[in-house]
Amino acid sequence: MDTTAPRGLATKDIVYIALFAALTAALGLMPPIHFAGAALPPISAQSLGVMLAGAVLGSKRGGLALLLFIALVAVGLPLLSGGRGGFGVLIGTSGGFLLAWPLCAYIIGYLMEKDTAASPVKTGLYVAFGGIIVMYAAGIPWMAFIGKLGLSKSLTIMVAYIPGDLVKVVLATIIARGLRRAYPNL
Amino acid sequence: MLDLYSPGSSILHRLPPAPKMLAMMFGATLLFINQSLPVTIVATLVILVLYPIAQLTLKQAFAQVRPLLIIFVLFFVVQWYFSGLELAAYVVLRLAALILLASLVTLTTRSSDMIDTMTRGLRYLKPIGVNPEKVSLAISLALRFIPVLAQITREVREAQKVRGLERSVIAVAMPMAIRAIKMADDISDAIDSRGYRS
Amino acid sequence: MIKLENVSVSFGERTVLNTISLDLTERRIAIIGANGSGKSTFARLLNGLALPTTGEVLVHGLNTRKKGRDVRRKVGFVFQNPDNQIVMPVVDEDLAFGMKNLGFSKEDIATKTDEILTRYKMSDLREHPAHLLSGGQKQLLAISGVLVMTPDILVMDEPTTLLDLRNKRRIARAVAALDQMVITVTHDLDLITDYDRVIAIDEGRIFADGAPQDVIPTYEKLMS
Known part of the structure; x- marks a missing residue:
């Protein structure tokens, strides 16, 4: 029996992992917000899925949910906002951000597990750390590398996205806290 | 698909x-x-x-x-x-x-x-605790959930339109999230009652 | 047959079922009760999805506490919302899911899939995405997915609540034709008029148990 395996996942864990992978995909259907005309790629709601997976499911299941999502994108399903998918997107300019998603969810989940009684503000800080700082720390060097841009220039481009990310942090914090209250033993 | x-x-x-x-x-x-x-x-x-x-x-x-x-x-x-x-x-x-x-x-x-190839490749990861059957169940479930959640997302957007935008995002998203978790719990029971060995 | 011995279930402070002892042997048994009466928990006890807080549930002599997997092999379970029990994205994959778990052979799975799809006139839906089926078709698929596992007993938790009249009748006909023992938890009193036994539950206790023509009027009086 697998239940004796140290890393075994119960049926419910597998279902939750699939649910949050699917949630991240579904959020890609929300119409993206164009904030700079055609000058920059639009903000999508998808990284909200990353934040929620970490904050609701915790480190291991949250990280696996996003790993599953990235795998589904890699095999060619058009699950990224704008109907994109396949290896191309994952090694493109935003590849670093996308490939970091499992790690971001893991880190948010880890911080939440370390501090189960976190206040709303602290929860928000954890979500922001994993969902903005870690994501940018992986995504910006990648962008700089692949575009031979240099870190500071890449950073400048990404500053435009921070307000949208902060909105997502607030949403994720409120929803995650609500869900945790409704389902204490999620 | x-x-x-x-x-x-x-x-x-x-x-x-x-x-x-x-x-x-x-x-x-x-x-x-x-x-x-x-x-x-x-x-x-x-x-x-x-x-x-x-x-x-x-x-x-x-x-x-x-x-x-x-x-x-x-x-x-x-x-x-x-x-x-x-x-x-x-x-x-x-x-x-x-x-x-x-x-x-x-x-x-x-x-x-591609999914078949991937799950077959996962055999080699068994020693580090990866269970290919669980991965394929998770893949199938995710594919099964995506259209359902996409429908829920559409409903959120329609509700937003009716109620006037941002203000009600949480008011709409919260019941939807709870509905999704409830669905996941029920499916988990259904999987267990259909003989799945986790 | 299923035997309940002094079964109580509580969630924290709340007692949902209170010292119930029963022998369930009839071919068609209905469990009725108001919302929150404990009847859904009762249904879940029968295949080990829920375990009694005290007391025992025995299915063919197997204790649900210790032999959950063997019990679930004998007791098929149909949920209220078919959307929440279709596991796989495509009709034939979903039918195969339970059979694969039980280790049926490929040929066996193919034969049983053909047979059940023909029986319920759904052969043309074989490769159809499950989420695009109608409500009635989904519930038939849900029941089919359980029947192909050849359970001895079928437990159904409000299987017709979300269906329109035509589909309710369709499900009722499908269930009437089954050879297995069927235990139906329901609000739908029309569905159970020809059942062998009706058990009415209120506030966690059995208050009426017998033939439909005796129990249903008592229940209706209580509800009014």
Whole structure:
């Protein structure tokens, strides 16, 4: 029996992992917000899925949910906002951000597990750390590398996205806290 | 299944997914290592020639890079300004070549075949605690949930329209999230009651 | 047959079922009760999805506490919302899911899939995405997915609540034709008029147990 395996996942864990992978995909259907005309790629709601997976499911299941999502994108399903998918997107300019998603969810989940009684503000800080700082720390060097841009220039481009990310942090914090209250033993 | 696959019978379609993926990764690595613009131009042309060979149109090739046009222009302008025309052309062309190459695999391989290859490959990860059966269950469930959650997302958007935008995002999203978790709990019970051994 | 011995279930402070002892042997048994009466928990006890806080549930002599998997092999379970029990994205994959778990052979799975799809006139839906089926078709698929596992007993938790009249009748006909023992938890009193036994539950206790013509009027009086 697998239940004796140290890393075994119960049926419910597998279902939750699939649910949050699917949630991240579904959020890609929300119409993206164009904030700079055609000058920059639009903000999508998808990284909200990353934040929620970490904050609701915790480190291991949250990280696996996003790993599953990235795998589904890699095999060619058009699950990224704008109907994109396949290896191309994952090694493109935003590849670093996308490939970091499992790690971001893991880190948010880890911080939440370390501090189960976190206040709303602290929860928000954890979500922001994993969902903005870690994501940018992986995504910006990648962008700089692949575009031979240099870190500071890449950073400048990404500053435009921070307000949208902060909105997502607030949403994720409120929803995650609500869900945790409704389902204490999620 | 909804995927980006473009049906055909070319040699690239018939090639099994695993060698195709390996060849793609090898090609991508070479593109990264190479620093010369002429080589990158040749590589891009070679990849473009592969499109008609794979029974794909150049229009399809263009569709692969179109979502990135904005960022291409941005990179090109920044590079041109700081480092000159040659580097700007090299960076953008290399990026386009990478994406065209990777898309070639995506367009000529069914997602279901790719998933099969992937789950078969997971056997080798068993020693570090990966259970291929659980992974394939998770994949199937995710594919099953996506249309359901997409429907819920559409309902959220309609409700937002009715109620007036942002103000009610939480008021709508919260019950939806609870509904989704409830569904997951029920499905989990259904899986267990249908003899699944977790 | 299923035997309940002094079964109580509580969630924290709240007692949902209170010292119930029963022998369930009839071919068609209905469990009725108001919302929150404990009847859904009762249904889940029968295949080990829920375990009694005190007391035991025995299915063919197997204790649900210790032999959950063997019990679930004998007791098929149909949920209220078919959307929440279709596991796989495509009709034939979903039918195969339970059979694969039980280790049926490929040929066996193919034969049983053909047979059940023909029986419920759904052969043309074989490769159809499950989420695009109608409500009635989904519930038939849900029931089919359980029947192909050849359970001895079928437990159904409000299987017709979300269906329109035509589909309710369709499900009722499908259930009437089954050879297995069927235990239906329901609000739908029309569904159970020809059942062998009706058990009415209120506030966690059995207050009426017998033939439909005796129990249903008592229940209706209590509800009014």
